[in-house]
Amino acid sequence: MKRLFYAVLPPVVAVLVALVATSAVIVVSGGSATSFISTILSVPDDRVLVNIINQSSMISISAFAAAIGFRMGLFNIGVEGQYIAGTTAAAFFGGSGIVSGPLNILATLVVAMLAGALYASIAGILKVTRGVSEVISAIMLNYIALTMAGYLVQRYGEKSGYTYITPRLPESSQPLGFSVVSGAPDVWALFVVAVAVGVGYWFLLSRTRFGFDLRTTGESPTAALASGIGVGRMVIISMALSGAVAGLVWMPAYFGSVHTFGTPENFQAGLGFTGLAVALLGRNRAIGIAVGSLLFAFLAGQSNELQRDGIAKQVVDITQGVVVLAVVVAYEVVRRRQARAEQEAVAARLDDRPTEGVVS
Amino acid sequence: MTTSSTDQDVASIDVVLSGILKRFPGVVANHDVDLHLRPGAVHALIGENGAGKSTLMKILYGVQAPDEGTITVDGSPVSFSSPTDAIGQGIGMVFQHFMLADNLTVLENIVLGAEKLHGIGDGARRRIREISARFGFGLEPDDLVERLGVADRQRVEILKVLYRGARLIILDEPTAVLVPQEVDALFANLRELVAGGCSVLFISHKLDEVLEIADDITVMRRGTTVGTADPATATRQGLAELMVGSELPSPETTESTVTDTPVLELRGVTVTNEAGRDVLSDATLTVHRGEVVGIAGVEGNGQSELVEVIMGMLRCSSGSIVLRDQDITRSSTRQVREAGVGFIPEDRHRHGLVLDYPLWENRILGHQTQAPVVRGPLLNQRGARKDAQRIVEEFDVRTPGIDTSARALSGGNQQKFIVGREMSGDPVLLVASHPTRGVDVGAQAAIWDHIRRARRDGLGVLLVSADLDELIGLSDRIEVVLRGRLTATFDPRDVTPMDLGTAMTGGEVA
Structure with missing residues (x-):
């Protein structure tokens, strides 16, 4: 019970802090804080609600990709690049119709994962063999991915209006969505991919030997080494795994409504970075990430309504940013408090002699 | 500071702590602590790990403030909010783990953070030479610290606090890193310091050393000072009983259980580091079933590499390692562990x-x-x-x-x-690095018991330790490692810590 309280308190406080901070910015710039709060906290209409659910599926997949890296002690800032690489490969493959019918969905997902994994491996291999920080190489690889995707689509894609797109997904491979709210658009069929990734993430990390090795390497690389984990090998594998998941990020939208890929219209840039923030917010836990994704999607969904009140929708970016900052601070405060409480409990329980190790 | 030619060239200091109480969440680390540090004396503070010595030291050195109680220096009450305040009052601390930059010279290390005292040039150099000569440290200001041995580094640390005007020097287990010969040299330095008017607070749990060097002894147990003793009349046994409230455990093993069956065989194992230097050269060693082989050596002479190469954490450049009938020379750490090797690492x-x-x-x-x-x-x-x-x-x-x-x-x-x-x-081999370092006496005895019992059941043990008593008490055979080579073998039944110390330093007296 106490555990749950400690888990829930930081994000709640962070959201409140973020709303207050955003209101302050709005007031300072001459807007109305009350209309901001009332719009943000209003009940979304059916169309927006479906949109929020759809968006949350992509955000959560991206967050799980980031979380795999975080748990391993890697800062995979390259989720964005791997997401672009996966999307590009998948859109060309899916649109080509090499595999026909519903099977094309499965095959395309595999291609997306492979492309993401391969792209992420570059950073992983560079880190292990050449000691290049995965952050630096991944940032560079993000730019390369974006540029390459643009080039490939222009070179091998079709013209659509003023931009280029990949060949459209054959209709026989377009799954039906879930009609959750009547009268509103369907929830994307591949929402289930997000659920599967979440369940798989939880199972892998908490129930398997591989997950134990991965977490241990993240918690203490030295203890991992002494326990017989091949740390270099784990870096490459987990980087690839993170990339494979990142490759899936666009898939719910691709199969659900867009059916093609091309920058900038037929793509949603930046989801890879949103995922990093949500992984932090959700503390790399499956449930936390699920809730965090919904929260971020909710804020983004509601932001469109803000424009009616003459408030720029981008203020929501401030809210999202402050939520993450505040939650990181709050988690640390709670972590220290819990550690101290535990030590007190041990000391009280055992009535042991005072131990210096407890305090230093 | 004046430097007259009289014997007493450091102003003496008289420090009294009374009724010190320090609470941490859930624990009372210190309570009712009374300590009088006389001017010009070596005061030993003894107590087992966890008795509250470190906390008291931190309070005296200004790292932590006491919740209750007073500290007086030369009769006037003081309160420290930082180590800077403490050193301002003439109280300096030498930590067990040295805080020196290897790539800087002695001079640079000493003036770092104290540039205002005598500058960073010839003024400082002169002052360092002066102090070094006065107390017989034999340090050269322009030597690089990375070229210095452990004992010299310790002298640099002591010089560092003297340079900053310390009149009371706190030494936290200074002998833990030294071999017996170096301990004697340190004690000679301390006697010089005391003769010069300094006070020394010597924190230790090695009773023989305490009896040798101390003028006053205070014993701590469970966070409080439980008594004082006069080294002239105190006995080792009496102090030990004060410290733990019971008899000291001894690591001695009883009958030999050594068999002829080898468990671990190293043949000419050489480990080369990244710089191309051999950190372990041609090591040949056998551990039998039921045998404890002790490895003695000054830290950094290849014992860590020996352990890591057996555990598959390092690769050897030549030689072979065989565990029972299985060649594990190229095995990964996981394979070595699966083959039945237990591993107690140095740093838990x-x-x-x-x-x-x-x-x-x-x-x-x-x-x-x-x-x-x-x-x-x-x-x-x-x-x-x-x-x-x-x-x-x-x-x-x-x-x-x-x-x-x-x-x-x-x-x-x-x-x-x-x-x-x-x-x-059921491992067949246990590789134990410093298995009882930093643990209290009770746990130490328990760990020794477990190792002994496992040995009786046929476990082979490779024991690396800096605690010579532990090595002599537990081992069936002791190998000395010096500069990456196994240079000598001793029978623990007829070896003294002094003999081992000589072998560990290559026969030279430090």
């Missing part, structure tokens, strides 16, 4: 535990491929929990439960858990 926080994991998850660490903690590719939570519970009971790990994180336990209990874990699954 870095290598032995994941501090934020609960105990039951720490039970899995190092045994990720072995029953009962895993089932195929999946973790066996029930098995891990059950076996963690068994270790807690059999090895007397004091913890509220197996869901407590390893971080919350005291050092001794963490170590007992590690020993228990590494003896699970």
